[in-house]
Amino acid sequence: MKTVAIWTGATMVFTFFKDFPISPGTSAMDNIFGGDYYDEGMIMHPYATYTFFGWTMLPMMIAIGWFMRFRTALLVCSGSIFTWFVIVPMAVGFNVPIWIPGTDNYFAVQSVSYPAFVAADRVAKPIAIGAILGGGLTALLKMAKVFKTAMGDLLTIGKGKEKRTDYVKGRGWFEWPMTQIPIVWLIVIIGVVIMFTVVGKFPILESIIFGILLVIVTFILGAVGVKLMGEIGTTPVSGTSFIVLTILIIVFKLIGTDNSTMIIMALIGTTVFGTALALSADIITDFKIGIYTGTRPYHLSKAQLTAIPFGAIVASMVAIILSIGLSTIDPATNEPVLDLEAPQAHAFATFTQIIIGNAPWDWMLIGIGIGIFAELMTGMGTAFGLGMYLPFYMTINLLIGGGLRDWWQKKKLEPRAKKEGWSEKQKTFKLLQTYMMALGLLIGEAIMGTFIAFYYVIPLITGGGP
DSSP states (O other): OHHHHHHHHHHHHHHHHHHSEEETTEEHHHHHHOSSSEETTEEEOOOOSSOOOEEEOOHHHHHHHHHHHHHHHHHHHHHHHHIIIIIHHHHHHTTOEEEETTTTEEEEGGGSSSHHHHHIIIIIHHHHHHHHHHHHHHHHHHTHHHHHHHHHHHHHHHHOOSOOOOEETTTEESSOOGGGHHHHHHHHHHHHHHIIIIISOOOHHHHHHHHHHHHHHHHHHHHHHHHHHHHHSOOOHHHHHHHHHHHHHHHHHHTTOOHHHHHHHHHHHHHHHHHHHHHHHHHHHHHHHHHHTTOOHHHHHHHHHHHHHHHHHHHHHHHHHHHHHHOEEETTTTEEEOOOOOHHHHHHHHHHHHHTTOSOHHHHHHHHHHHHHHHHHHSOHHHHHHHHHSOHHHHHHHHHHHHHHHHHIIIIIHHHHHHHTOOHHHHHHHHHHHHHHHHHHHHHHHHHHHHHHHHHHHHHHHTOOO
16 A cells, blocks of 8 residues: 555656646646647657657556567557558648538648648548458457357356345345346336426437337346457457447347438447447456455445445536536637547547448448457457557557566566566565555546546536636
8 A cells, every 4th residue: 555655746746747737727747848849748749741650648548558568569550550650741741632611611631730640630540540440340349259159158147046045144245136036137228218397308209219229138138248348358348339230230230220310329329339348348257356255246246336326426427527618619610628638539430430321431341441450350350440540659658567567577677576476476676565556556647637527517517627
């Protein structure tokens, strides 16, 4: 705990000086270092026409890189390198035509201001989204046999009629009773229908079908995804989410739902599914730790069911507040937008546009090919696609963290362990100490970042200014 506290405090101090506006709109580090080579936490080379090079100092991303290790971090960062040092320079060099929203016209990329950034947004991002899609679906196809086995196991469990023997008199159930699952299904379906029809004013038929489909696909594909995580160490969130999105859109199209309703409900359903699957994978990890420490699955399930609703409510409220305060007005549409790096969300939105016939097909198809190739060559096509989407000045932090981790293990940990005759257990505990350091980086930037965000947001919501 001491290590976590020290690194959390140090990171909070660094983030405060880097981001908090000491003077109006300017942080302490901006006041000291601000200029052509430093701006708002980014060390950069002055803007060039064909690309952009910089490094935004993000302790949280460095910590994530430490957990990822160098190989995975390099793969993600390679996607960013490919975007900013291959795709963007080529797009600008060949002066490709780009479509500008609000104008209904195409313009040569060299004719607009900051062509490298425009090329990254209008050319590279659609390619990256295609890579995420191609890599995710290819990964699913590669796991087809495992999916078949997982589905068989799931159906076997569902058909089980044998009497349970895990009830201990005086101590209760060892595992959560499966008889409760249909009750939860019914509650979810009724809740979804009420929320969408009464609160959201959506059609009753679509709401009922949506609730039923959401329960079915989340239960079946969620269970399969978690089983896959146990067998191969990876939860296919992206690939299975695209499957859910496709199912929802096809069903809504078959019943004649209008495009606006279909898109909103399909994207909400996909978001719920993706969140549920990611949360399920996290819960499995919690269960492993809990069982190792002697806690029964029944109590673990009860704790999760008790805590998750409150966490969801708080997270939703905070997300709404921050989205309102941090949104800006798009000059092309005069509508509020939240301009954040969200590759998965953009991938789902673009995939929806493809299905309804409104998307940059040419760039998407190129990206799909890249994603398939990356998945077949590395087994991590989705990670490469995510790297292509994220800016290089962010992903370089992953490379730094992963590189430092591998260097430390090779040059520091292994020689000392060999010299002093450490056991594997001793080496593991030493490694866990570095995890506490990385955890401090994560917590410190998260806490200070949230504080700074609220500092900006609350006055905007209340009508004042930061």
